[in-house]
Amino acid sequence: MKKIQMVDLKSQYNKIQEEVDTAVLNVIKSTQYINGPEVKDFQKELEVYMGVKHVIPCANGTDALQISMMALDLKAGDEVITSDFTYVATAETIALLGLTPVLVDVYADTYDINIEDLERAITSKTKAIVPVHLFGQSANMEAIMGLAKKYNLYVIEDTAQAIGCDYFFKDGSKQKVGTIGAIGCTSFFPSKNLGCYGDGGAIFTNNDDLAVKLRQIANHGQSRQYIHDKIGVNSRLDSMQAAVLRIKLRHLDNYSAKRNNAADYYDQAFENHSKVKIPVRVSFSNHVFHQYTLQLIGVDRNKMREFLSERGVPAMIYYPIPLHLQEAYKDPRYLKGAFPVTEKLCDVVLSLPMQTELDNEQLNFITSTVIDFLKNN
Numbered sequence: 001m002k003k004i005q006m007v008d009l010k011s012q013y014n015k016i017q018e019e020v021d022t023a024v025l026n027v028i029k030s031t032q033y034i035n036g037p038e039v040k041d042f043q044k045e046l047e048v049y050m051g052v053k054h055v056i057p058c059a060n061g062t063d064a065l066q067i068s069m070m071a072l073d074l075k076a077g078d079e080v081i082t083s084d085f086t087y088v089a090t091a092e093t094i095a096l097l098g099l100t101p102v103l104v105d106v107y108a109d110t111y112d113i114n115i116e117d118l119e120r121a122i123t124s125k126t127k128a129i130v131p132v133h134l135f136g137q138s139a140n141m142e143a144i145m146g147l148a149k150k151y152n153l154y155v156i157e158d159t160a161q162a163i164g165c166d167y168f169f170k171d172g173s174k175q176k177v178g179t180i181g182a183i184g185c186t187s188f189f190p191s192k193n194l195g196c197y198g199d200g201g202a203i204f205t206n207n208d209d210l211a212v213k214l215r216q217i218a219n220h221g222q223s224r225q226y227i228h229d230k231i232g233v234n235s236r237l238d239s240m241q242a243a244v245l246r247i248k249l250r251h252l253d254n255y256s257a258k259r260n261n262a263a264d265y266y267d268q269a270f271e272n273h274s275k276v277k278i279p280v281r282v283s284f285s286n287h288v289f290h291q292y293t294l295q296l297i298g299v300d301r302n303k304m305r306e307f308l309s310e311r312g313v314p315a316m317i318y319y320p321i322p323l324h325l326q327e328a329y330k331d332p333r334y335l336k337g338a339f340p341v342t343e344k345l346c347d348v349v350l351s352l353p354m355q356t357e358l359d360n361e362q363l364n365f366i367t368s369t370v371i372d373f374l375k376n377n
């Protein structure tokens, strides 16, 4: 059996090696390492794939979030609401810009931001909501967009874990997540669903004015060469990463299907088990399974991880500590107990290997090892 990994980038690369090697070599030979034609080509191809008017490539997903907030001209003290159960980058960029992160609890089933709590958190200072499509499934965008309209707020979607995911509207139409709010952000970190071979990110918008601003901010606030209208940052997707991404984008739907195959296999193995809860799938979106995350019921998680690890099955905890209990984000408004659902989730979640290269032999080994442990614990 192939060694089981959380993410198997090597096997994935082997299948596209010739194409990728040629593309990367061509960039090297062209010497157009920055803003070469691949970047524009990838931008255009991603615009078509996403069904969005503008893609602004940038250096990583964290930059994408920061540039988005800069483009909305938010002022120090403005409040931006996001989920307590997310990767730190979401709140980090808010805080870094001197804005006030306002945290909201999530639904235990889906890890989505709790809509009632979200509405309660809105004040006269609130300017934006940053929903996170955690683990590969969409937040309830119709409800969120409804609140944004009602209170006149911007929505910046954190799509770092859900590129390719479709949102199904009540009227029967569908749209890629990341293209529904004013702005969407994604990451091409190697282990993300569309990962490059280094760092990369992109911003999405259908708004022409915002697109101009976003592009300008990502490029030193420059409107024309050496003319700087606003303070910006230096955030570029380099040509080699774009060349890799152009190839991988063509495989993205197939990658999502492979992740779904693995998830279905896990679901079948665990769905009737009393000690684990399988991921709940919402009706308003499909799932692209960035992570396959179980919730353990009365199980010693550390002991289980150790048992799995000794047998060659890695498992990870996304995320072990809620944002409001992190040293950097400590806030007298949010003491222990402030977000009980997130606090509980952080204690019971366990993510199994989830990637495009898992075969049935590995899936069988993973599921039977998990069940073995649960039988005696």
Ligand SMILES: *Cc1c(COP(=O)(O)O)cnc(C)c1O
Pocket (backbone or CB within 6 Å): 060, 061, 062, 063, 086, 087, 089, 090, 132, 158, 160, 161, 186, 187, 188, 189, 199, 200, 201
């Ligand atoms: C990965 C990730 C980011 C940050 O992306 P980077 O490219 O690593 O900067 C932001 N938000 C979420 C939810 C992520 O998973």
